[in-house]
Amino acid sequence: MVTVNSKQNSSSGRLNIVVLVKPVPDPKEPPKFKPDGTLDRLSMKLVMNPYDKYAVEAALQLREALGGIVIGVSMAPPHAIDALREALAMGVDEFILLSDPRLAGSDTLATSYALSMVVKKLWSKLGKVDLVLCGVESSDSNTAHIGPEVAEWLGLPSISYVDKILEVSGGYVKVKKLIEGGYMVIRVKMPAVLTIAGTSYTPRIPTLRDVITARRKQIITWNVDDVSIDTSKVGLLGSPTRVIKMWAAEIKRRGKIFTDTDIDRLIDNFLAELRKDGVKLK
């Protein structure tokens, strides 16, 4: 259960921040397939979505500057728990895992609804939530939907592609948002949902001690009933979209990788291969 004393947090300038975190298959490892051609998610090593690390870093920096609490929230199967410890090791105070077989197959609208119900429960427990942060998108599905859709379910303003949180004062947050060719500076009333695009936040690397401390922290698991989710709105049947077909992308790349500690030889081999393939650099 959330241990925060709500009175202590609602009266001051301290911030209650929720960070949404998605466990994703390690982007450094190629995806694994089952014999029937579908993705073998269970056998893939899960890590924290790289973009969510930026969001966690942004939340921790705000907490360090202004005080408050950072609560991680994730919707995932139980075996994702190790990936979520990474967030605790970075310094997230508490972590809620929403896990329930009834959520399987949820698309972004259903997922955002479920996550918004977790935020609502935290909101009532804490007395307030000031900011909900998440990475701009996930490295596996890259939709960038969850931030704006969670905001919509909560009736809050949102800003996607936040590069930097510039200022928090007087109930407003001022951010720099990336756009094509430059940026916008936007002031938005809190509570608000921000999706963090990265570049300005370098995620801290937990020390061994942080990792050990994180092992002792409890990840609280909630199910669909704990957060009063309407099950007709989640899972495969509650999702408006259906995946009708999946196939391996035809990557027509040659994929010839040259590794050699002798760089002259490496370049020789590379140039010889280019000649063989009839590729002219000039």
Added chain:
Amino acid sequence: MSKIFVYAEVVEEGVVEPSLELIGRARELADKHGFSVSAMLVGFGVRKLADELIYRGASEVHVVDNEVLSKYNLLLYTRAIVEVVKNEKPEIFLFPATTTGRELAPRVAARLGTGITADCTAIEIGDYVDPITGKKYEKLLYQIRPTFGGTIMAAIVTPNHRPQMATVRPGVYSVPPRDTSRSGRIKEWTIDFSEEDVGCLEVLEVKRERRKVDLRSAKIIVSGGRGARPEGFKLIRELAELLGGEVGASRAAVDAGWISYDHQVGLTGQTVKPDIYIAVGISGAIQHVVGMKDSKIIIAINKDPEAPIFRISDYGLVGDLFIIIPKLIERLKVAKS
């Protein structure tokens, strides 16, 4: 006739190319499958752009022109679009997968309680039989997109909810020709924003650099990323010059101030398709990859053998760019003379 809506994003008093591309694609699908094409224009002083959308293929333009919309405001724009959609009930609604489209479209979808697919690389019309109920659906929008870092393709449909929504990646369809003989209907909407909390979200500053370098026609591009550092860009320029190519960069390198925005390739930069793309010190984050993955040949130089860029490369050189590039330049010079 069922309608395909296209969001006409306006930047600096003009409709952005990705929106025109979608009008072109919607027109093709509409002609083949019996839909009509409507464009959705939101902003202040945007009414004058409606004709342009008709010349490009829209048969109808819905305009919400209001002073409170003079600066892009996610909440007010969502409100305007949702109001029109509720009245017009389009079957399909397409947005460009720009930074604006990618935050506006999911908000609109969630408010309408409908499904949406992000960043499609193809859209088609086709039939679908629900394997659970056996119910047959005709002329659904096939939303086709890469997933898992581009290793898997998925086709997605929205059988029961309307509109069927998708954002579509810029550059996958071409801008349709301008035909000034085309005519269409322009419908102006008056929407009451008095209930809205206008001050809730306020754009204080917009900085958008104009592009002076056009990388899209370059045959060879040598691009640098975070790993290149300012010293690396000297080498990158030298290599580009030797090969008669242009210099590109990732967002990280531009943000670090090592090179101007004009050279940026990727989601918030240019989309390029040169004969040869050489990525130097670029890890291969998706935001960069979407801007260069259709290059004919991709060569990557990176010291991290696990960098995702190698997975989409034809040739990968694993090693220190500060050793590899000078030696490569030397060899190419010898070969030349």
